[in-house]
Amino acid sequence: MKSRILSTIGLWAGVILMLSILGNLGGVILLVVLSGLTQWELYTLLEKMGRRPMKRYGVALGTLMLLGSYYLSAAHGVDAFVVAVIALSVMVLYKPDFDKVFLPTLFGLVYIPFMFQFYGMLLTDYGTLFLPVWVIAVAKFSDVGGLLIGKQWGRTKLAPLLSPGKTVEGAAGGILTSTLVGILLALAFLQGNPVGFGLVKAGFAAACIGTIAIISDLIESAIKRQAGVKDSGNVIPGIGGAFDLSDSLILTAPVGYLLISYLN
Numbered sequence: 001m002k003s004r005i006l007s008t009i010g011l012w013a014g015v016i017l018m019l020s021i022l023g024n025l026g027g028v029i030l031l032v033v034l035s036g037l038t039q040w041e042l043y044t045l046l047e048k049m050g051r052r053p054m055k056r057y058g059v060a061l062g063t064l065m066l067l068g069s070y071y072l073s074a075a076h077g078v079d080a081f082v083v084a085v086i087a088l089s090v091m092v093l094y095k096p097d098f099d100k101v102f103l104p105t106l107f108g109l110v111y112i113p114f115m116f117q118f119y120g121m122l123l124t125d126y127g128t129l130f131l132p133v134w135v136i137a138v139a140k141f142s143d144v145g146g147l148l149i150g151k152q153w154g155r156t157k158l159a160p161l162l163s164p165g166k167t168v169e170g171a172a173g174g175i176l177t178s179t180l181v182g183i184l185l186a187l188a189f190l191q192g193n194p195v196g197f198g199l200v201k202a203g204f205a206a207a208c209i210g211t212i213a214i215i216s217d218l219i220e221s222a223i224k225r226q227a228g229v230k231d232s233g234n235v236i237p238g239i240g241g242a243f244d245l246s247d248s249l250i251l252t253a254p255v256g257y258l259l260i261s262y263l264n
Helices: 002-022 024-048 055-071 079-093 098-126 130-153 168-188 199-227 242-249 252-263
Strands: 157-159 163-167
Touching (some): 024 055, 098 130, 098 252, 130 163, 130 242, 157 199, 163 199, 199 252
């Protein structure tokens, strides 16, 4: 627990420093690095299941997708994904193995950088770091609230076959924590909030994001369980790998983007 807390504080400090110095560019760099590491670890887990994804090619295409989501105009942000899928499809001519090579590579491309690109699209559409950082903070505090409240009051298992440590009480606490953090951040940074989230909108969106964060976390648990590992890596003390760090941020990216778009 202690190492996890220290790692979390250190990571947030590094993120804040990076964003303070480089602004939007720092956000793009952090997103590309986190996505690349996460995608690589996902491919490694798929290898443990007997698949042979094209790891370097997939990560390279994913990087181009993320850069495209930010540097292309809002109307063409998804175009980079189309180009990446076409480029990946061409590789079938050289490695015609759909089951073990093409499909796992495509899954890694869709599940990580395609989802993450919605953070870049938030930057492009609204021109501010506030919204992607708000979504990420709300999602991660679902983890924090779930861990603290679950350890103290958790009794009922949420998904024992996937993650024995998660409880219904912890999940409820995580969603509540996300809701409170979303409201407080929206009110604290009201001047820098381009969509003008008030109490009700911020709370509703944060509760949805906190819920999806739990589901996203459980999906990674299912992948790790099938691969037969406890953690996706060991680069972050107390947390594990990049996939263990970003698991709750994957599905929350498109959900956060859609909520902000429709509630605006």
